[in-house]
Amino acid sequence: MAHDAALVARLLDEARSLVLGEIRRAIADRRRTGYAPLYDQLEVYPFREGKGLRPAILLSACRSVGGWTEQAIVSATAVELFHNAFLVHDDIEDGSELRRGLVTLPEQFGVPSAVNVGDATNVLAIAMLLDNLEVLGVRKALLTIREIERMARESVEGQAIELEWIRLRHYDLSDDDYARMAHKKTCWYTVIAPLRLGVIAGSVPGVGAPTDTELEPLIGVGFLAGIAFQIQDDLLNLVGDPGVYGKEAAGDLWEGKRTVMLNHFIRGASAPVRDRALAVLNTERRDKDAAEVSWLHAAMHEAGSIEHGRRLANEYCERALEAYAQMNVFTVDGTDRRFLQEMLTYVIDRIK
């Protein structure tokens, strides 16, 4: 499948620079009134070039229900900050080495500071949500906080599922097991919440603000697109160009992450191959043998596991497009509505 790359790139760019401006302002303010060195560490991830996907979805969703950019900027900035907080803690949890092409925060400043920087990023995002009172009024600002609570709850539960798989050495996971985990870990904070928060921000104010029933269909589309996004993320880790993608090549195998591709490989492996793979995966990262990781990587290719991941991502993408076509939430025709549709394909076309 192909998407309108120019359109998507333009809206991602716009959203990113808008939100980075807000983050820059907020951090400058904190640096003046608080302990400045903390904010030097806090700004590291946000100002490494991210995709800007979450704020872009949020802003376009807002404008596609008739809202203005101004109504959504604070929410978009908060979501981007929550995302960055998530990345900092995720890099500790996974023991990752690279993020957006440079060493991870725990590598740069140590795990103790990184834990605290992640917490500080969450606090800054919560401060933003309080600023929303002036922008959106009480009802929508509270709806927004509720939505963020749900998003954060789903994310920590998804993380817990994935961490328990690794900690307790669970294998034999189906594609549906994976989808259930990623629904919580990725879909909520990457697609579902940005869509819903955009609609909350942009919809008619007062008693016309959206209800649970109106926001409901966004969960389905966001789920399907989010799974496609996460499988593509895991594919890029295995086959992408690390220089473009920004994480270490095959880092997921070093971390023992249960991706759709790995699960497919383990399910289909003969007993001796399975044993050899599990020996690699169960070894602590620092004790792993690079040659064995390369073997596993090659064996997954040969077993058609990469192909299986591509096929599954495509399926989810097509289902997302179908579900999107049946929605009637986004009433304003134009660039933003086109972006939201193109984004559903972009998630599996992207190379970073």
Added chain:
Amino acid sequence: MAHDAALVARLLDEARSLVLGEIRRAIADRRRTGYAPLYDQLEVYPFREGKGLRPAILLSACRSVGGWTEQAIVSATAVELFHNAFLVHDDIEDGSELRRGLVTLPEQFGVPSAVNVGDATNVLAIAMLLDNLEVLGVRKALLTIREIERMARESVEGQAIELEWIRLRHYDLSDDDYARMAHKKTCWYTVIAPLRLGVIAGSVPGVGAPTDTELEPLIGVGFLAGIAFQIQDDLLNLVGDPGVYGKEAAGDLWEGKRTVMLNHFIRGASAPVRDRALAVLNTERRDKDAAEVSWLHAAMHEAGSIEHGRRLANEYCERALEAYAQMNVFTVDGTDRRFLQEMLTYVIDRIK
């Protein structure tokens, strides 16, 4: 100094069991609707016997301005959850081994899960704050969230100061440097915010809800009592009974924590003694020599550093009592007001 131990113990007990009941209910609810194993890990710290100091201060402050217990339960529970989230991440940041007499969460489940459990505990606390809307109404519920944001911001900034001292090997710190750090790290979330949140919850509702000016004097008292509390905490680490106190003996020296006592010792040490001490402190915990830690511990006693800490804690305690005597925020005479006053001495009398 001495405090009314029976009164303090009774109000701590009452607050603790009230709040634990709420936490139990909230966790049972999450376990039903979410990923249960996460909540098995989340409940570990709250159900180890804590002091219950923060909820007790909050509840007594509420009742001492004429409020009811019912108005403050949700805030008290949220504060206790934020405290537990803080402890989980603090134990990762400090590399601690024991908490409340048992192994720390990162030791029990690994650092990755502990990072996530801390995050999940914060999310649960935020959910509580939204429940406050039904209990306190919009204005007070929003004031409460603002207060929590401030509390959390001060805490992460205080943590950052302490972590940077260790990471960048800063020594030569004065008692005032320490007080500035602990003001942020400890005082806000241990005393200042509980006092202020109690007043917010219990004061006359509607437009009579407290303003910044009315809440201001609580910062001074909370600061003084909080510093006394933190110095006593560090003293217990050096001289307390580990069986009662619940953390490993002299763990702070293993962690290289810059306590008032350590700073005093370093400031007064001759060049060779200072070099020997810094060599111990700058060595990674796992590479430290137990005999050298014991030497440092003994040398601090001999140098009068423990005595210096005791004297300073006493001074802060006396100043807290003076500041408290000049406040007129707590208008309802009775057990709760007595508790708030006795608590100011309890913080340096306590043995756990």
